[in-house]
Amino acid sequence: MPEDLNQGLIDFLKASPTPFHATTSLCQRLETAGFRRLDEREAWHTEAGGRYYVTRNDSSLIAFRLGKRPLLEGGMRLVGAHTDSPCLRVKPQPELQRHGFLQLGVEVYGGALLAPWFDRDLSLAGRVTFRRDGKVESQLIDFQQPIAVIPNLAIHLNREANQGWAINPQTELPPILAQVAGHEPYDFRALLAEQLTREHGFNADAVLDYELSFYDTQSAAVIGLNADFIAGARLDNLLSCYAGLRALLHADGEESCVLVCTDHEEVGSCSACGADGPFLEQVLRRLLPAGDSFTRTIQKSLLVSADNAHGVHPNYADKHDGNHGPKLNAGPVIKINTNQRYATNSETAGFFRHLCLENEVPVQSFVVRSDMGCGSTIGPLTASQLGVRTVDIGLPTFAMHSIRELAGSHDLAHLVKVLTAFYASPVLP
Template identity: 45%
Template structure:
């Protein structure tokens, strides 16, 4: 029988081809669970025992539930993750024509395994800004779009034309990564005629003419999905997406094969844990703190943006929540020192074909539970105190836990953990579920670890305030 948590994850993944869609799906689930949406542009009037959410740029989302016994200055218990994954994003000018083919100009986002994007059936998803007419005046709307049909492909060069390709597959990211959209001949034959001339002609009414920057065929496909005319598209943020669905697979149905497991798997598990730990009337009855999930954009490129973990999003949330219950600003530093962050980002499972890439005493395995990440040089924010709390919760619930340290002769990656720990001053532990093929267009993880992660995060939300009261360090 399939694990219901893993089945739910697959549904979340298939609904979330981009960070925008992931936030939209998270918001949909939170609203069903009774979370009220706030606007950062407005004043907040919060109440103990209530549940709230807000988004920034529609690519970062923060949700929190306030304990009925919360008072200003108490701690906030957070699981943080990220909504973005390495991908190919469409350039501001995508119109590329070469060798009788229409291609789409893309730029690499993050540190992807770009060779895995060749010979995949690709679609497009993201958001568009659309011009509209309402009550006789011009206005604009923000819409998410998703073309699910495969419309593009990045073809490899035949081995007959590159005999050394199996020794080393080398490609130029500028020249060789452009997806083929159509042949020029077919595109010309299928071009619709505008009422007053060709669709390629410039606009005479002063409006932005996107046909000069993009193939009209591409705009027609996007407009059809957005429910507008091509010339009503003012701008967009779109990316190429693999059309293959996420699935539970393997001979024993023990794996999940999917894109974007890094880091939508952790985003989902933390989101579901928050929702389920605050679902009943009594869930927050004895809670003295605040339970929060923060899913950030732009982790894969350093988090330095208005909606990344390097922005004031976290501090703004902590401050505004505290200030909603007291005007005493001295309580904010107290609240920060009483708070705790679980930075949840997928971890590297031991690869059976490359076992020498792992330190021999730190080899996380699939099905082995969440991995606590350590790095003496602070590439991860874990220390003995923060890891103790996380292990103690695992031990109480008989949940497996593993440890990871990168080899001394290899560089170590990082997460939002050190960014938030240093930027906000919050106690932090770095963890993640083990996976293979990280940053490939198609990754894999274990079904059991999805369940372990969800249960671990849920127990954290339910019990951390009581556990925290039992250990004092700075006295």
């Protein structure tokens, strides 16, 4: 079972180099399982026992399974995660031709660890908007092959490299794509038009705009002497998206279950499709009658906000509170912060711990050191938007926000098991 889940995650990561591709991958798996797509611009006709999903901006998704029990009686079981990861985004006019090399200007998206981006085989993917036959359309593209690299400067020319140096994202991060002769200006949009033809078989009249990200072409893999780890890009937070999907697909039909995978968490979630925007509330209000039914249902509901946690690193153990150092392969972590950087309280933490104990899933706790700042998640944002009770949890990982992160190879099965039990739970606190 863990092996099948891990391979499924590896396949999902490979198909999901950007939030757009991740959302498409989720949609394909949902449709295969019998979920029906809803359009926000149309009237909805849903029924008890029905399975549905809706997307926004092609990069956020809400999937739900309406249970046999009325929403007003049983509430909703929600699992939340996010589709985006720190990366390098191509600028609108990116062409750089310097010393015979073609490069692209990039902007850093989110709080990326920049050093690991050097000396990696990079490809490019995302959404392209274009004009064809007088109409504006959009399509996803993925070059798949390594087409770029950001070479390090040799240590002979940077003797202080191993003492640490500040990376300048403006001057040191533009990837190299090719050598070019002469000074004829290069047209990046022409390259995108060619890629649209290769992938989709049509000719665009003009490429109008795009949202494109570089990514590492090395596949995720189970690694380690005893296959203890899974290494790959975008584990934060596609790992949680995949775990939530697997749990939703195995949910029984009694309770109403929701999976929320939103974009833009890494940059604050403040967007039309982010957790600090109206997407989730607008979808849920369409499922409930008018009046006080919405508030009553929300107060009978619970959100599990699933986002990766910091595992205690053997080389940097002093970065953790001595009593709160989550270990890889020791189960999901309940994340707690008294300043509300996480939305967990004693009731929601107790309920999640109870679920783990009932289903023989190991569980851990994380509290940041009192002399360090604390990150946050979609949990507090969703809780403040909806007023829904929330517990923040996640699987422990190393190298969060690196181009290649590391998790325990047994933990995905732990998370899927407890989330499946959560979706089936007949009683919430």
